[in-house]
Amino acid sequence: xxxxxxxxxxxxxxxxxxxxxxxxxxxxxxxxxxxxxxxxxxxxxxxxxxxxxxxxxxxxxxxxxxxxxxxxxxxxxxxxxxxxxxxxxxxxxxxxxxxxxxxxxxxxxxxxxxxxxxxxxxxxxxxxxxxxxxxxxxxxxxxxxxxxxxxxxxxxxxxxxxxxxxxxxxxxxxxxxxxxxxxxxxxxxxxxxxxxxxxxxxxxxxxxxxxxxxxxxxxxxxxxxxxxxxxxxxxxxxxxxxxxxxxxxxxxxxxxxxxxxxxxxxxxxxxxxxxxx
Amino acid sequence: xxxxxxxxxxxxxxxxxxxxxxxxxxxxxxxxxxxxxxxxxxxxxxxxxxxxxxxxxxxxxxxxxxxxxxxxxxxxxxxxxxxxxxxxxxxxxxxxxxxxxxxxxxxxxxxxxxxxxxxxxxxxxxxxxxxxxxxxxxxxxxxxxxxxxxxxxxxxxxxxxxxxxxxxxxxxxxxxxxxxxxxxxxxxxxxxxxxxxxxxxxxxxxxxxxxxxxxxxxxxxxxxxxxxxxxxxxxxxxxxxxxxxxxxxxxxx
Numbered sequence: 218x219x220x221x222x223x224x225x226x227x228x229x230x231x232x233x234x235x236x237x238x239x240x241x242x243x244x245x246x247x248x249x250x251x252x253x254x255x256x257x258x259x260x261x262x263x264x265x266x267x268x269x270x271x272x273x274x275x276x277x278x279x280x281x282x283x284x285x286x287x288x289x290x291x292x293x294x295x296x297x298x299x300x301x302x303x304x305x306x307x308x309x310x311x312x313x314x315x316x317x318x319x320x321x322x323x324x325x326x327x328x329x330x331x332x333x334x335x336x337x338x339x340x341x342x343x344x345x346x347x348x349x350x351x352x353x354x355x356x357x358x359x360x361x362x363x364x365x366x367x368x369x370x371x372x373x374x375x376x377x378x379x380x381x382x383x384x385x386x387x388x389x390x391x392x393x394x395x396x397x398x399x400x401x402x403x404x405x406x407x408x409x410x411x412x413x414x415x416x417x418x419x420x421x422x423x424x425x426x427x428x429x430x431x432x433x434x435x436x437x438x439x440x441x442x443x444x445x446x447x448x449x450x451x452x453x454x455x456x457x458x459x460x461x462x463x464x465x466x467x468x469x470x471x472x473x474x475x476x477x478x479x480x481x482x483x484x485x486x487x488x489x490x491x492x493x494x
Numbered sequence: 495x496x497x498x499x500x501x502x503x504x505x506x507x508x509x510x511x512x513x514x515x516x517x518x519x520x521x522x523x524x525x526x527x528x529x530x531x532x533x534x535x536x537x538x539x540x541x542x543x544x545x546x547x548x549x550x551x552x553x554x555x556x557x558x559x560x561x562x563x564x565x566x567x568x569x570x571x572x573x574x575x576x577x578x579x580x581x582x583x584x585x586x587x588x589x590x591x592x593x594x595x596x597x598x599x600x601x602x603x604x605x606x607x608x609x610x611x612x613x614x615x616x617x618x619x620x621x622x623x624x625x626x627x628x629x630x631x632x633x634x635x636x637x638x639x640x641x642x643x644x645x646x647x648x649x650x651x652x653x654x655x656x657x658x659x660x661x662x663x664x665x666x667x668x669x670x671x672x673x674x675x676x677x678x679x680x681x682x683x684x685x686x687x688x689x690x691x692x693x694x695x696x697x698x699x700x701x702x703x704x705x706x707x708x709x710x711x712x713x714x715x716x717x718x719x720x721x722x723x724x725x726x727x728x729x730x731x732x733x734x735x736x737x738x739x740x741x742x743x744x745x746x747x
Contacts, residue, residue, distance in 0.1 A: 266625035273556065273619060276626035278564040334623065335740040336533070342747055343536030429621050430540075430746030433705045434548035445619060445627050 227397035228489045236399045236487035241364060244355045245482055251348045252459065254340055257328035259456060260321075261337035267321035269453055273444035282450070285321035292319075349421045356413070368401060369410045375403035393473055395490040412462050416455055423452040541744040549673050553704035556617045561687070562628040565620070567694035570659035570666065573714040578658035586698040591682075595654070595719035598645035605684060605698055611635040611643075614681050622708040623741065632702050634683035638676045640718070646672075650720040654727055655701050655712035661734065668712040668733040669724055669743070670703050679704040682715065707745040709735045 228234065237245075268281035275281065284295045285307045292308020294301045305311075312318025313331050324330040328340055359365040374380065384404050387394060394402050401409070425431040426438040426448030442448035470478045474490070481487035516522045573579065581589040586605055594600035615633040637653075653675050657666040674680055680703045684691055691697045696713025703710050710733070721727060729737040736743050 262625065266622070268626070273560060274562045274627045274629045276562065276564075276566045276622075276628050278566060279562065335735070335742070338623070338742065339533035339536060339740070341536075342540065342742075343533050346536055346539050427621070427625075428747040429553060429619075429705045429707065430544050430548070433551040433553045436554055439554060445621065449625060 228399075230489055230491035232489045233486050234399045234489060235485050236481045237485045238362060238364060239485070240355065240358050240362065242482055242485060244351060247351060248348065248355075251344050251351070252463075254328060254344045255348060256456060256460065257326060258337040258340035258344070259452075261327040261329065261332070262334065262341055263453065264321045264327065264332060265334045269450045270446040271443070271450060272446055273439070275446035275449075283453075287319040290317045345421075345424060352413070352417055352421065359413075369406050369413075371403050371406045371410075375406070391472070393469070395473075397489060399487055399489070408462065408466075412459065416459055416462070420452060420455045420459065423448045423455060427452065536747075537742040537744050540747045544744065544746050545671075545673060550677065551705075553618055553679055556619065556629050558617060558631070560629055561617060562630060565628045565630040565687070565695070566626075568622060568708060570657075570661055570713065571694045573658035573693075573697075574660055575658045575665075575716075578714060578716065582693070582697070589698055591699060591715065592717040593640060593644045593720075594717070595721055596647040596650040597641075597720050598647060599643070601644060603640070608635050608640070608682065608684060608699070611639045614678075616679055616681070616702075616704070618679070618702070618704045620708055620711065623745065631687045632681060632683040633685040633688070634681035634699075634702065636678065637680045637682055637701075638678075640682065641675060644720075646720055649722045652721050652724055652732070654719040654721055654724075655715045656717040656719065657712050658714040658716045662738065664728070664734060664738065666712065666714070666734045667728060668701065668710050669721075669727065670701075670706075670710065674703045674705070677703070677705070705746050709733070709741060710745050 267285040269283040287308045310323035590602040617631040654669045700713040724732040732743040735741040
């Protein structure tokens with residue numbers, strides 16, 4: 218983004234500005250690819266033991282707070298006391314080798330698309346390295362090149378309850394403020410900051426909590442998440458929140474002008490729209 | 495208009511050159527090769543880090559009240575070789591552990607021989623590659639004491655644990671490197687939760703290498719072989735699951 222001061226005059230509609238730095242664009246698309254591999258291979262790893270627990274230990278005889286299972290040719294999701302029939306998607310779904318496949322997450326959502334824990338682990342644990350190192354690198358670079366301070370850090374005035382309430386109201390009424398100078402509104406800032414500085418680090422750390430080597434070197438990870446099985450649960454929940462973020466993000470891009478926004482994340486160039494009255 | 499050499503042009507050329515050159519010379523690696531080397535990166539990086547950082551860091555040990563009420567079994571739940579079945583008949587009285595390979599003093603240990611060596615008890619978390627965990631107590635002899643008794647030769651790099659269970663036509667085996675072999679929590683356990691090691695958990699002797707996943711914890715161990723390389727053992731990948739299903743040899747993550 219090129220402008221940053223508090224009281225920028227709106228740029229005339231139609232102005233083309235350089236909105237996203239090369240580093241932002243490159244890492245955006247690489248992380249899209251890596252996150253997709255991580256998600257799909259992660260769901261396959263989950264399929265090996267589709268139960269989640271709280272605490273240090275948890276296996277088949279212990280109470281699970283979430284469970285996906287099959288009974289004959291019907292699939293179920295159990296969350297605490299509530300059970301939901303999910304035949305066709307969770308528990309039982311159409312697989313690559315037949316119409317009735319007893320597996321937690323369906324073939325179309327997993328990598329590989331048939332049950333293969335070792336291959337899924339190799340995809341996941343190789344990609345995790347690139348994703349973690351890239352996240353750290355991008356984080357450091359964002360501090361150095363001012364991306365964090367200029368574009369992502371909310372200003373104090375934006376964090377005032379009245380401003381936040383107004384922005385939330387506008388978003389809920391589908392009156393999204395058009396950026397008149399290329400800068401993000403406060404909800405965007407909080408969402409992008411929350412994902413890159415909160416959710417993704419939480420995913421990396423909770424992932425490490427599942428590694429017997431990592432927790433021998435950094436036993437505080439076990440305390441941070443409340444035990445290895447809690448870490449596994451947090452990893453799964455955080456992955457779900459990331460999927461939720463992506464869904465919302467895509468909806469917002471479509472509502473705000475998909476061509477202009479897609480182009481700005483590819484070439485960096487963004488066309489200013491007329492401000493909303 | 496003269497074409498100027500811009501940063502963009504240079505970057506594009508640098509990215510496009512390798513595949514173009516490889517493609518033109520017919521040396522473009524196949525998708526399978528690319529996939530194989532990509533999916534092998536994680537284990538390679540993780541192992542490189544493990545062999546440099548925290549070599550003697552300890553796995554967490556738990557108080558008795560944090561043990562799993564039930565410690566499930568997994569994999570083979572009984573030995574099945576004739577020698578093991580016969581030994582079980584006599585309560586493993588005549589059972590022996592053979593330690594050989596690249597050692598100066600190969601020998602056999604009876605359970606009684608192992609039980610007079612200094613012992614170690616630890617309550618640790620067992621993490622299965624599938625995702626579940628169970629906490630249980632193990633008592634046994636630190637592997638380092640056994641290795642001191644047989645004296646590793648200078649070129650020994652790995653220890654191979656041969657097991658008395660044959661699965662899918664292959665003898666189960668696992669292997670660890672010398673970092674784990676001399677790690678203080680690496681023990682040959684003959685007791686679990688204060689009773690002699692149950693059959694389902696690998697009677698009479700199993701490996702506990704606490705900083706790796708469950709499939710490394712060889713059960714029904716009957717022979718430990720010191721080797722210089724894993725390439726001539728089994729199919730060369732260092733373990734049963736590594737050989738038949740492509741699991742990582744380094745299972746610390």
